[in-house]
Amino acid sequence: xxxxxxxxxWSGIAALLVAAYFAYDWRFWVRHFQSPPDERIxxxxxxxxxxxxxxxxxxxxxxxVSDAAHTIDPAALxxxxxxxRDLDSYAFIVARNGTIEAEYxxxxxxxxxxxxxxxxxxxxxxxxxxxxxxxxxxxxxDAPAATYLPExxxxxxxxxxxxxxxxxxxxxxxxxxxxxxxSGAYRLFIADDPDGTALSVPLERSPGETFRFNHVNAxxxxxxxxxxxxxxxxxxxxxxxxxxxxxxAAQVRLDVPxxxxxxxxxxQTTARSWLRIAQLILDHGRAGDTQVISERWVxxxxxxxxxxxxxxxxxxxxQPEPRRAGSAGGRVQPTRASEPFAAADVRYxxxxxGQRTMWIPSQNLAIIRIGKINFAWDDAKVINPLIAALxx
Numbered sequence: 001x002x003x004x005x006x007x008x009x010w011s012g013i014a015a016l017l018v019a020a021y022f023a024y025d026w027r028f029w030v031r032h033f034q035s036p037p038d039e040r041i042x043x044x045x046x047x048x049x050x051x052x053x054x055x056x057x058x059x060x061x062x063x064x065v066s067d068a069a070h071t072i073d074p075a076a077l078x079x080x081x082x083x084x085r086d087l088d089s090y091a092f093i094v095a096r097n098g099t100i101e102a103e104y105x106x107x108x109x110x111x112x113x114x115x116x117x118x119x120x121x122x123x124x125x126x127x128x129x130x131x132x133x134x135x136x137x138x139x140x141x142d143a144p145a146a147t148y149l150p151e152x153x154x155x156x157x158x159x160x161x162x163x164x165x166x167x168x169x170x171x172x173x174x175x176x177x178x179x180x181x182x183s184g185a186y187r188l189f190i191a192d193d194p195d196g197t198a199l200s201v202p203l204e205r206s207p208g209e210t211f212r213f214n215h216v217n218a219x220x221x222x223x224x225x226x227x228x229x230x231x232x233x234x235x236x237x238x239x240x241x242x243x244x245x246x247x248x249a250a251q252v253r254l255d256v257p258x259x260x261x262x263x264x265x266x267x268q269t270t271a272r273s274w275l276r277i278a279q280l281i282l283d284h285g286r287a288g289d290t291q292v293i294s295e296r297w298v299x300x301x302x303x304x305x306x307x308x309x310x311x312x313x314x315x316x317x318x319q320p321e322p323r324r325a326g327s328a329g330g331r332v333q334p335t336r337a338s339e340p341f342a343a344a345d346v347r348y349x350x351x352x353x354g355q356r357t358m359w360i361p362s363q364n365l366a367i368i369r370i371g372k373i374n375f376a377w378d379d380a381k382v383i384n385p386l387i388a389a390l391x392x
Contacts, residue, residue, distance in 0.1 A: 025191065025192070027190075027191075027192055027255075027256070028181070028187070028190055028191040028192065029181075031047070031048060031190040032181065032190060034047040034048075035047065035048075035190065038353070038372075038373045039372065039373075041116060041373065042090065042115050042116050042118075042355070042370065042371065042372065042373065043090060043109070043113070043114075043115055043116070045114075045116055045266070045268055048190075048253055048266075050253075050254045050256065050257045050259075051251045051252065051253055051254065051268075052234050052251060052252060052254055052261075053234075053249075053250070053251050054234055054237050054238055054242050054247075054250040054251060054252060054269075055238070055242045055243065055247055055248050055249055055250045055269075056248060056249055057248040057249060058111070058112055058248050058249070059246050059247045059248030059249075059270070059272060059273060059276065060245075060246025060247075060248075060276070062095070062098070062099075062100055062272060062275065062276070063098065063099045063100065064099065064100045064103070065099045065100060065101050070101060070391070071096050071097065071101065071390065071391050071392060072094065072096060072101050072102075072386055072389050072390055072391065073389035073391065075389070076385050076386060076388070076389030077094060077101055077102040077386075077389075078102075079385055080092075080094065080102070080381075080382045080385055080386060081102055081104045083381055083382060084104060084369060084371070084382070085104060085106070087354065087371065087372075087374050087376065087377055088106070088371050088372040088374060089104070089106065089354075089369055089370065089371030089372075090105065090106045090109045090113070090115060090370050090371045090372070091104070091105050091106075091109060091113065091115060091270075091271035091368065091369075091370045091371070092104045092105075092271075092367075092368065092369050092370075092371075093271055093272070093275050093366075093367070093368040094365075094366075094367055094386060095275055095278075095279070095365070095366045095367075096363070096364055096365050096366075096390075097364050098279055098282075098283075098364075100275075105271075106371075111270060111271070111272055112249070112270060113270060113271075114249060114250070114251070114268045114269055114270060115268065115269070115270070115271065115370045116265075116266055116267075116268050117265070117266070117267045117268065117269070117274075117351050117355060117370075118265050118266075118351030118352040118353070118355045118373075119215075119264070119265055119349075119350060119351045119352055119355075120267070120274070120349040120350065120351035120355050120356075120357055121218075121263065121264070121265055121266060121267035121351075122218045122263070122264070122314040122349070123277075123314050123315050123349030123357065124237075124267060124277065124349075125218055125221060125222065125225075125263050125314060126166060126301050126312075126313040126314040126315065127241065127277070127280075127293060127301070128225060128233065128236055128237060128241065129162075129166065129221070129225060129297075129301075129313070130285075130293040130294065130297035130298070130301060131236060131240045131241060131293060132225055132228055132229050132236070133294075133297055134293060134294045134297060135229075135240075137228045137229045137230075138162065138224075138225075138228045138229075140162075141161065141162045141163040141166070141300075142161050142162070142163055143161065143162060144158055144159065144160065144161055144162075145157075145160050145161065145162050145165055145220065145224050146158040146160070148223070148224045148227040148228050149199060149220075149223060149224065149227070151199045151200075152199070155203070156203040157172070157202075157203050159207050160172070160203070160207045161207070161208070162221075162224060164207050164208050165217045165220055165221050165224070166217075166221065166313040166314060167211070167305045167306070167307065167308070167311065167312070167313065168211055168212060168213050168214055168217050168308075168311065168314070169207065169208050169209070169210060169211050169212075169305070169306075169307045169308070170207055170214070170216075170217050170220075171203055171204060171205040171206055171207040171208070171209065171210065172201050172202070172203060172204060172214060172216050172217065172220070173201050173202050173203070173204035173216075174204075174212060174214045174215075174216065175188075175201060175216065177215075184197065184201070185215055185216075188215055188216070188219055188262070188264050189262065189264060189265060189266070191255070192255045192256055192259075193255060193260065194219050194222075194255055194260055194262055194263075194264070195219060195220075195222060195223040195260050197219070198216045198219035198220045198222075198223065199220060199223060201216045208306075208307070209307065210307065211305070211307045211308035211311060213311075215264040215265075218263045218264045218314070219262075219263050219264050221263065222260065222261060222263035226260075232261070233252070233261040233263065234252055234261060240292070241292060241293075244287055244290050244292045245276045245277065245280055245287045245292060246276055246287060246288075247269065247273040247276055247277075248270070248273065249269065249270060249273075250267065250268065250269035250270075250273060251267075251268050251269075252266070252267055252268070253266045265351075265352075271368045271370050274349075274357045274368045274370075275357075275366055275368050277357060278357050278358070278359040278366035278368070279359075279366060280292060280293070281298055281302065281347070281359055282359050282361055282364055282366060284298055284299075285297065285298045300313070301313040301315070302315065302317070302347055304317055312347075314349070315347060315348060315349050315350075316347070316348050316349075316350055317346070317347055318341065318344060318345070318346055318347075319337060319340050319341050319346075336375065336376065336377055336378040336379065336380075337378060337379050337380045338378050338380050338381065339380045339384065340380070341379070341380060341383050341384065342383065342384045342387040342388065343360050343362060343363060343383065343387055344362075345360055345361050345362050346358060346359075346360050346379075346383060347359050347360070347361070348379070352373060353371075353372070353373025353374055353375055353377070354369060354371060354373065354374050354375070354376075354377030355369065355370055355371075356368065356369040356370075356377075356379065358379070358383070360383070360387075363387065363390060365386065365387075365390075367382060367383070367386070369382070
């Protein structure tokens with residue numbers, strides 16, 4: 001066979017192998033090339049399939065304060081709304097005692113608009129664990145996660161507890177995040193089998209010794225939760241949480257039809273849905289007359305961690321550090337606060353670029369911000385003016 005024929009044959013084989021690879025992982029490639037830039041990622045998610053609905057409709061009404069009944073000075077409310085508007089927020093809500101005191105939507109959006117939550121979803125995942133604990137499906141957070149994960153039973157990961165995964169002290173390695181096909185962390189967001197990807201990540205440090213916010217922990221928790229409860233994540237939320245809270249339209253991403261939920265991000269719902277979640281926590285797990293999640297779980301979930309006292313179960317407590325610990329590949333995510341918070345008991349779910357569900361138990365105050373990814377967002381510029389303006 002001539003050199004030319006060899007070249008043609010081997011070129012053909014290479015082309016077939018490349019075509020087979022693309023065909024095998026075709027959903028990843030479709031999502032990779034269709035994914036919108038950060039400028040649109042919070043509201044542009046029709047490109048991604050499949051998704052499954054968690055709820056429908058507008059949800060339970062939330063009372064809105066009358067002009068004469070504000071418990072926060074209207075001038076301060078106008079000030080923080082202006083700040084939210086200036087930082088290109090799409091939705092911004094301030095509520096106190098379960099009543100909306102201020103509500104703003106950018107033109108083109110409204111109370112029924114769905115938005116992507118980014119990592120705020122991880123806080124919802126922690127609430128879902130409360131459902132499992134309350135029902136006895138997960139009787140002990142200090143049990144090894146490997147109790148439910150045979151993939152981990154024969155190596156150092158067998159020592160990682162469920163509590164350490166929730167507290168982000170598992171010691172698991174953090175894959176580099178880059179929007180490239182070979183990035184392990186990126187594949188958690190758009191490739192098939194995110195559970196399998198997360199469960200393949202090796203141990204890097206001794207469990208329980210070091211805090212590191214790591215997307216892998218959340219997806220491993222999804223595997224633990226679904227195996228322990230023998231329910232899919234959407235079914236668990238639909239059965240025990242979402243309608244009980246009074247929430248309406250919402251959806252999650254799956255890897256394949258009927259497959260695994262992406263727990264690392266990408267829960268899509270309204271700003272008012274997040275407000276009802278914040279109020280659920282402020283009301284110690286109750287929604288109206290229904291004890292949706294036990295008060296014991298709310299207390300445990302929001303307690304300071306043993307390693308990082310500013311972090312509970314996928315939520316932040318009190319004054320944040322100036323910057324999050326950097327992740328592999330230099331993907332540092334700032335947590336902005338220009339001055340100490342005026343309340344010691346601030347709690348919040350954080351999503352990338354200023355997505356926030358915040359609540360302050362001592363003041364029965366909740367704040368929701370959803371908007372364009374903007375790392376200049378400064379929580380103190382909202383929290384402190386509001387606390388200073390409380391009337392009673």
